Amino acid sequence: MKTFIPDGYKSLLSVYDTQMAIGLLHRLFEDNLSAALNIYRVSAPLFVEEKSGLNDNLNGVERPVSFEISCTGTEAQVVQSLAKWKRMALHRYGFYPGKGIYADMNAIRRDEDELDNLHSVYVDQWDWEKVITEHERTIDYLKSTVIDIVRAVCDTQDTLQAIYPKLLQVPKISRSVKFVTAQELEDAYPDASPKEREDIVTKEHGTVFIMGIGGALRSGKKHDGRSPDYDDWSMNGDILLWNSLLGRAFEISSMGIRVDPETLDRQLTAAGCDERRNLTYHRMLLNGELPLTIGGGIGQSRLSMILLGKAHIGEVQASVWPEETQRLCADAGVMLL
Numbered sequence: 001m002k003t004f005i006p007d008g009y010k011s012l013l014s015v016y017d018t019q020m021a022i023g024l025l026h027r028l029f030e031d032n033l034s035a036a037l038n039i040y041r042v043s044a045p046l047f048v049e050e051k052s053g054l055n056d057n058l059n060g061v062e063r064p065v066s067f068e069i070s071c072t073g074t075e076a077q078v079v080q081s082l083a084k085w086k087r088m089a090l091h092r093y094g095f096y097p098g099k100g101i102y103a104d105m106n107a108i109r110r111d112e113d114e115l116d117n118l119h120s121v122y123v124d125q126w127d128w129e130k131v132i133t134e135h136e137r138t139i140d141y142l143k144s145t146v147i148d149i150v151r152a153v154c155d156t157q158d159t160l161q162a163i164y165p166k167l168l169q170v171p172k173i174s175r176s177v178k179f180v181t182a183q184e185l186e187d188a189y190p191d192a193s194p195k196e197r198e199d200i201v202t203k204e205h206g207t208v209f210i211m212g213i214g215g216a217l218r219s220g221k222k223h224d225g226r227s228p229d230y231d232d233w234s235m236n237g238d239i240l241l242w243n244s245l246l247g248r249a250f251e252i253s254s255m256g257i258r259v260d261p262e263t264l265d266r267q268l269t270a271a272g273c274d275e276r277r278n279l280t281y282h283r284m285l286l287n288g289e290l291p292l293t294i295g296g297g298i299g300q301s302r303l304s305m306i307l308l309g310k311a312h313i314g315e316v317q318a319s320v321w322p323e324e325t326q327r328l329c330a331d332a333g334v335m336l337l
Contacts, residue, residue, distance in 0.1 A: 003116045003325045005311055005332040006245060012166045012309045015335055021164055022304050022316060028159050029303065030102070030126070032152035037100060037145065039128050042089065044082055044103035050075040055084070065108045078108050081297055083230040084281050086129035087258060091290050100130025105297065115322060117246060117312050118302070122319040129258075129295035137257050137292060139211070142235050143179055145294060146209045149239065149253065150177055157307050170309040171244050174206030181212045182223035194223045195249075202240045202249035211237040213254075215270070228267035229282060230295075231256035243306055252303055255296020261286050312336070 013021055034040065047067075048055055055064055055077045064077040079085065082105050089101060107123040115121065132141065154175050161167045178201065185197040192200065202208045214226030214233035226233060236256020243250035259267060264285055268274055276282045284290050304316040312329060314321060314336035321329075321336060329336050 002114070003312070003328055005328065005334055009245070009311050009332065009334070011315065011334070012169060013164065015337075017164070018308060018310075018315065021160065021167075021308055024163065025156060025160060025304055025307060026300065029152060029156045032155050033102065033126065033128070033149065033298070036148040036152045037102075037128065037130060038098060039100035039102045039130055042093075042101045042103050044105060044127065045079060045085060046106065047076045047078050048085060050077050055080055063110060065110055079105065080107050080109070081105060081125075082127040082129075083227070083295065083297075086127060086295055087230075087290055087293050088281060088284075090129055090131055090293060091284075095131050095291070097131045097133045097136075097291075100128060100293075100295070102126050102128035104300075115325065118250070118305075120301070120313050120317060120319045122317060124300040124317060125297040126300060127295070127297050129293050131291045132257070132294050134292060136294075137232075137235070137260065139235060142211070142237070142257055142294065143177075143209070146179075146237075146239060146255070147177055149255075149298070150175060150207055153252070153303065153307075156303075160307055167307070167309065170307065173241055173306070176205075176207065177239075178205035178208045180208065180210055182210055183212060183217050185210065186217050186219060186223070190219070198240055198249040198251075202242045206242050208240045208249070209237050210240065211235075213237055214267075226254075228259075228271035228273055229264055229276060229285075230258055232259050232263045233267060234263075241306055245309060245311055250302065250306055251299075252306070253296055253298045256294070258293045258295060259285070260292060261288050 064080055066075055066077050069076055082103060086101060105125050105127040109121055109123055154173050157173055180201060185201060189197045189200060212234060213223050213236055214231060216222055238251050239253040240249045240251050268276060301313050301317040305313055310316055312334055315334065318337040
């Protein structure tokens with residue numbers, strides 16, 4: 001997707017009101033999410049030691065931003081997400097089933113394929129994680145959690161629109177979630193790309209959760225990549241909303257029930273990542289020392305975009321953009337922060 005500004009687009013809120021609304025949105029959503037999932041805010045790292053194995057490898061090809069800490073002589077990496085750190089934190093903090101944590105995560109994605117309306121080098125999200133029991137490692141529990149998150153999003157939108165009447169022009173997010181597996185989408189639309197399948201199903205249903213992402217489908221291809229050491233590929237997925245302004249599916253969250261020792265063992269081998277077994281995090285998980293959890297990330301700028309009716313992510317976050325993007329937005333009267 002190349003950067004574009006829809007014909008006739010004009011921001012519903014001024015720059016000042018946008019900043020005020022973003023602050024309110026964060027407070028409202030954090031309260032709604034915390035209540036829905038029984039999770040509590042904690043402080044999170046900006047970087048971790050490379051040797052810890054705590055950094056997220058994402059699709060396995062993205063290069064983390066690394067630097068040496070002079071006084072310790074160790075190599076550190078800016079986090080790409082907190083997927084592994086959160087699980088270790090729950091272990092260290094002594095959380096028990098039914099309770100969890102969330103944190104503000106800020107990251108740098110230096111290898112982002114294309115900077116466009118939705119993608120930026122700068123990533124900000126709410127990273128959350130919750131301890132669960134073996135009995136709760138089910139698709140039904142995953143679905144109920146998705147419904148809770150969507151309800152928190154919709155409740156936040158309702159309050160924002162009550163405070164900022166101009167936002168009533170933004171279409172209501174559907175509270176009804178369509179659950180579908182990546183394999184079912186491939187079977188239904190075998191000639192379409194994964195992104196095209198997402199657009200088709202999300203345009204029809206409004207709010208969609210696509211399950212089973214990371215492993216190969218029957219075609220031998222993946223719907224999308226996932227690191228083998230946090231999500232269980234059979235019990236994970238993405239929350240997608242239909243963005244009518246941009247005319248496409250709009251991912252706001254990637255989440256799932258996390259790997260247990262058996263699943264980690266299987267997925268490391270399948271992904272060709274057996275060398276990770278000796279890292280501290282992976283060794284503890286394989287030995288059954290870490291709690292069973294469910295977790296994910298919810299894009300802060302993505303959520304701000306769709307709830308405030310913004311066409312470009314640069315309207316709700318400060319980042320670096322190509323000259324062409326800066327020129328296109330300036331010509332269209334779009335203020336990039």
